[in-house]
Amino acid sequence: MQNIIKIIIFLIFFFIISVFYISLTRETNYDTSNLINKKITEFKVINADETGFYTRDDLKKNDFTLINFWASWCAPCKVEHPILMRLSKSKKLKILGVNFKDKDKQAKKFLSDLGNPYDFLAKDINGKQSVSLGIYGIPESILINNELLIMQKFVGPLSLDDYNKIEELIK
Amino acid sequence: MLSNLGNILLFANVILSFSIIYNANKSLKTSSNVINKNIFQLSLIQSTLIIICFFTLIAAFIISDFSLVTVYQNSHSLKPLFYKIAGTWGNHEGSLLLWAIILTIFSFLFLIYNKDHPKKFRLLTLIVQNTLILGFLFFILFNSNPFSSLSPVPSEGLGLNPILQDPALAIHPPLLYVGFVGSSIYFSAAIASLISNYTEKSFSYSIKNWILISWCFQTLGILVGSIWAYYELGWGGFWFWDPVENASLLPWFAMTALFHSLIVFEKRNIFYFWVIILCLITFILSVTGTFLVRSGILNSVHTFASDPSRGLYILLFLSLMIFGSIFLLFKKYKNEDYKLNQNSKETFILINNWFMMFYLITVLLGTIYPIFTDALTDNKISVGPPFYNTIILPVVIIFLLFMAIGPKVKWIKNKFKDIKIYFYILLASCGLNFLIIFFFKSYSVLSNLILISAIFLILSSLIDLTNAIKKNKFDLARIISHASFGFLVLFIGLNNIFTIEKDYNIKLGETKKFENYSIKLQNLELKNFKNYQAVIGELEIKNVNLNRTNILKPEIRIYDNPRTLTYEASIKTSISKDYYLTMSNIDRSDYYNIKFQKKPLMMWIWVSVIMIVFGGFLRIFINAKHN
Amino acid sequence: MKFKIILIFLLINAQFLLAAEKKIDPNEIHKNLRCLVCQGQSISDSNSDFAQTIKLVVKDLIKEGKTEKEIYSFMSDKYGEWIIFKPQLNIHNSLLWFLPYIILILGGFFLFNLIKKRQ
Numbered sequence A: 001m002q003n004i005i006k007i008i009i010f011l012i013f014f015f016i017i018s019v020f021y022i023s024l025t026r027e028t029n030y031d032t033s034n035l036i037n038k039k040i041t042e043f044k045v046i047n048a049d050e051t052g053f054y055t056r057d058d059l060k061k062n063d064f065t066l067i068n069f070w071a072s073w074c075a076p077c078k079v080e081h082p083i084l085m086r087l088s089k090s091k092k093l094k095i096l097g098v099n100f101k102d103k104d105k106q107a108k109k110f111l112s113d114l115g116n117p118y119d120f121l122a123k124d125i126n127g128k129q130s131v132s133l134g135i136y137g138i139p140e141s142i143l144i145n146n147e148l149l150i151m152q153k154f155v156g157p158l159s160l161d162d163y164n165k166i167e168e169l170i171k
Numbered sequence B: 001m002l003s004n005l006g007n008i009l010l011f012a013n014v015i016l017s018f019s020i021i022y023n024a025n026k027s028l029k030t031s032s033n034v035i036n037k038n039i040f041q042l043s044l045i046q047s048t049l050i051i052i053c054f055f056t057l058i059a060a061f062i063i064s065d066f067s068l069v070t071v072y073q074n075s076h077s078l079k080p081l082f083y084k085i086a087g088t089w090g091n092h093e094g095s096l097l098l099w100a101i102i103l104t105i106f107s108f109l110f111l112i113y114n115k116d117h118p119k120k121f122r123l124l125t126l127i128v129q130n131t132l133i134l135g136f137l138f139f140i141l142f143n144s145n146p147f148s149s150l151s152p153v154p155s156e157g158l159g160l161n162p163i164l165q166d167p168a169l170a171i172h173p174p175l176l177y178v179g180f181v182g183s184s185i186y187f188s189a190a191i192a193s194l195i196s197n198y199t200e201k202s203f204s205y206s207i208k209n210w211i212l213i214s215w216c217f218q219t220l221g222i223l224v225g226s227i228w229a230y231y232e233l234g235w236g237g238f239w240f241w242d243p244v245e246n247a248s249l250l251p252w253f254a255m256t257a258l259f260h261s262l263i264v265f266e267k268r269n270i271f272y273f274w275v276i277i278l279c280l281i282t283f284i285l286s287v288t289g290t291f292l293v294r295s296g297i298l299n300s301v302h303t304f305a306s307d308p309s310r311g312l313y314i315l316l317f318l319s320l321m322i323f324g325s326i327f328l329l330f331k332k333y334k335n336e337d338y339k340l341n342q343n344s345k346e347t348f349i350l351i352n353n354w355f356m357m358f359y360l361i362t363v364l365l366g367t368i369y370p371i372f373t374d375a376l377t378d379n380k381i382s383v384g385p386p387f388y389n390t391i392i393l394p395v396v397i398i399f400l401l402f403m404a405i406g407p408k409v410k411w412i413k414n415k416f417k418d419i420k421i422y423f424y425i426l427l428a429s430c431g432l433n434f435l436i437i438f439f440f441k442s443y444s445v446l447s448n449l450i451l452i453s454a455i456f457l458i459l460s461s462l463i464d465l466t467n468a469i470k471k472n473k474f475d476l477a478r479i480i481s482h483a484s485f486g487f488l489v490l491f492i493g494l495n496n497i498f499t500i501e502k503d504y505n506i507k508l509g510e511t512k513k514f515e516n517y518s519i520k521l522q523n524l525e526l527k528n529f530k531n532y533q534a535v536i537g538e539l540e541i542k543n544v545n546l547n548r549t550n551i552l553k554p555e556i557r558i559y560d561n562p563r564t565l566t567y568e569a570s571i572k573t574s575i576s577k578d579y580y581l582t583m584s585n586i587d588r589s590d591y592y593n594i595k596f597q598k599k600p601l602m603m604w605i606w607v608s609v610i611m612i613v614f615g616g617f618l619r620i621f622i623n624a625k626h627n
Numbered sequence C: 001m002k003f004k005i006i007l008i009f010l011l012i013n014a015q016f017l018l019a020a021e022k023k024i025d026p027n028e029i030h031k032n033l034r035c036l037v038c039q040g041q042s043i044s045d046s047n048s049d050f051a052q053t054i055k056l057v058v059k060d061l062i063k064e065g066k067t068e069k070e071i072y073s074f075m076s077d078k079y080g081e082w083i084i085f086k087p088q089l090n091i092h093n094s095l096l097w098f099l100p101y102i103i104l105i106l107g108g109f110f111l112f113n114l115i116k117k118r119q
Helices: A002-023 A056-060 A075-088 A104-114 A128-132 A160-169 B002-029 B037-062 B069-074 B081-086 B092-113 B119-142 B167-180 B183-196 B202-232 B243-268 B272-294 B308-332 B345-377 B385-408 B420-439 B445-471 B476-498 B602-626 C002-018 C026-032 C049-063 C068-079 C091-117
Strands: A044-047 A053-055 A064-070 A093-100 A120-124 A140-145 A150-155 B500-506 B511-514 B517-528 B532-543 B548-552 B555-560 B563-568 B570-573 B577-585 B592-600
Touching: A002 B308, A002 B345, A044 A120, A053 A056, A064 A075, A075 A093, A075 A160, A093 A128, A120 A128, A128 C049, A140 A160, A150 A160, B002 B037, B002 B119, B037 B069, B037 B081, B037 B092, B037 B119, B069 B092, B081 B167, B092 B119, B092 B167, B092 B183, B092 B202, B119 B183, B119 B308, B167 B202, B167 B243, B167 B272, B183 B202, B183 B243, B183 B272, B183 B308, B202 B243, B202 B272, B202 B602, B243 B272, B243 B345, B272 B308, B272 B345, B345 B385, B345 C091, B385 B445, B385 B476, B385 C091, B420 B445, B420 C002, B445 B476, B476 B592, B476 B602, B500 B511, B500 B517, B500 C026, B517 B592, B532 B577, B532 B592, B548 B570, B548 B577, B555 B577, B563 B577, B577 B602, C026 C049, C026 C068, C049 C068
Parallel strands: A064 A093, A093 A120
Antiparallel strands: A044 A053, A064 A140, A140 A150, B500 B592, B511 B517, B517 B532, B532 B548, B532 B555, B555 B563, B570 B577, B577 B592
């Protein structure tokens, strides 16, 4: 009996040390990029001219939609802008830009200076709509299909790798 | 030059440690009962050199010698002198030197203060302790050297985080290290005791004061850390069950169980293995805590910058310690033969150990569970205050009752002469609790029970005190510490129940009203200081019923080196309550977000902990007087 | 003697009856949500932009009549379990929630047997 207890004690410590060892190589920063393969359940943003709303039904009309949250006051948004311009050329992909906690005048200037890659333009003045998509910082983009399934989340500015990934996914 | 001096001193210490181990080993084999004089001399030189080494690093910080990487990364020439000095141990490398200095000095002091104990035991303690010292010296020299140099020498340092420039935070590490690094000496003593079969109760005298001293300092270190969190972090709380906080609490549970078990060992020469195992566990938990904090595997408010190689080294050191201890214990464990009456003080101390192990395992589990789920299931979860509060609080209720009754139970066999008194105390406790509800407001079931047991412990201790004065048989240290613990729980409970928190978005000139208070943002001022700019808000808190006004001035500070934003809380402390106010700006708006808190009895929480420590120091003093 | 026991029992029960009702408190919820862009702070303690947005959303959800549980469910659905400080009761976390009390009870048995053996 005593020997069994000794073996159990040894195994417990061995297990703990092993887990510590494994965790040394893991990434501690949290991001939501693996919260995919879920459907969007709530979505309703006012469009840029305040003439109507974009809802889930509108999103279903597109084969693929990239929802991109951006703002004129966000420096990394400028960095990812060329990638968005490239993506706007894609026929299969529609891009919905949601202007986040911004002022219309500055937003318009941003787009006229750098170009407008968005097929649809909306705004989220108080940021509440971003929460229903699990956004926690900008820029952040979500790729969905016509069944509103989240295929991929991009936290932070889009990179060239992200561009290639999107092209892969929308084939 | 300082870099070279420091490195030479470190190498010298390594050589000295090897030399001490070699000489001690040689001395073990001789038949003489006296320890060779040269071992004492080597130990003294070792302590002297490590102290000089530490002062060398301090000197480098004072003169801002940026040729040292550590000074460059953690200091700045504009830093006030006091914080330059404190910056020495406020970083990873420097704090390891603090580890080394305490390990070394304790090794020397243990050697010279334990002349009445067997030679083999003392030499083995020295050998084990020096092995630990070597482990840390190697870590310092090969991975985290505070004296590693930089070329070309930068003209200015990268500055220290402004949040870390605080007097409480300056003394927090030294206090805490005397606590859990100090526990190394009784770890070594336990191993020495096992190997040399020093199982007589005189063994307890060799480690008793060390355990008490480390416990007192550990408690003080935790207190100062909590006070700092309250004043600096701006959320008005003092304990967040953050992994780094938990790392300092785990050894504390073990230490508390340890010195209570030691009382039994000293009195009746039983529970030897409880004492040994707890000695080993305390230091193992200390190193585990160090591992968790410095390896970067935990996400916390307090993390040092992370580096996996550090984690690897500490994990290796920890594994050697754990498996070494386990194997030794397996070899030496013997079932003790003793009689135990269920109605005796020994039983109650066992019960205390039972509770301490519960708290220890709960906090340990909560701290490392996220690591496990992430490594094994790739899913990150958070374990925060709701978990710990839910699990621990109900158990504390019963624990407090045992704390009240236990000390009065007699050794070996107790006769409960007067159970009636406990019923009266319980009655009085329920009564007092009822009065609180009646005059103020009602609260949750759990809160009711906690307050009742806390009051039970306090009243019970007060009755002990009056009995002790009558019979002139004093156990004053225990009465003070136990009663203060009761007060601590009481004050934390009351503070929790009666705290008011309000969160508003307010504009200059606006007034917000709630209950019988009104808050007005009267003024906003922009002021320039030596290394920061501050936006100072002036808020008037008016108690409409009593027509009393308080002005609180929270700040938003913009530091330029490194460029950070901090929020300084404005706190008004009084005997009955603290007013606590923080202010932050809302981007792209001229509204400010203010968090106002009215926190009753805050200062008494700190006083209770100080009194708990006072009881501990009193015990040490009384022990010294008897010797 | 019996009378005293009954009296205490009644008193303790009286405290139960007088115990406060739990109303949905936004501050409680803010304390239980983690600020994802901060280092270990809760939504209640954080001054970040993200925290302010979440506070607004929680306010709306309370207005819609959602219970505390539903609000936490909503948040963890969008942001993962990481955002909730109280580990959810599911298969993964059952060990976390039950092990402490299992150990408490096992320890109790162990202690009980130990004392019995040594009488």
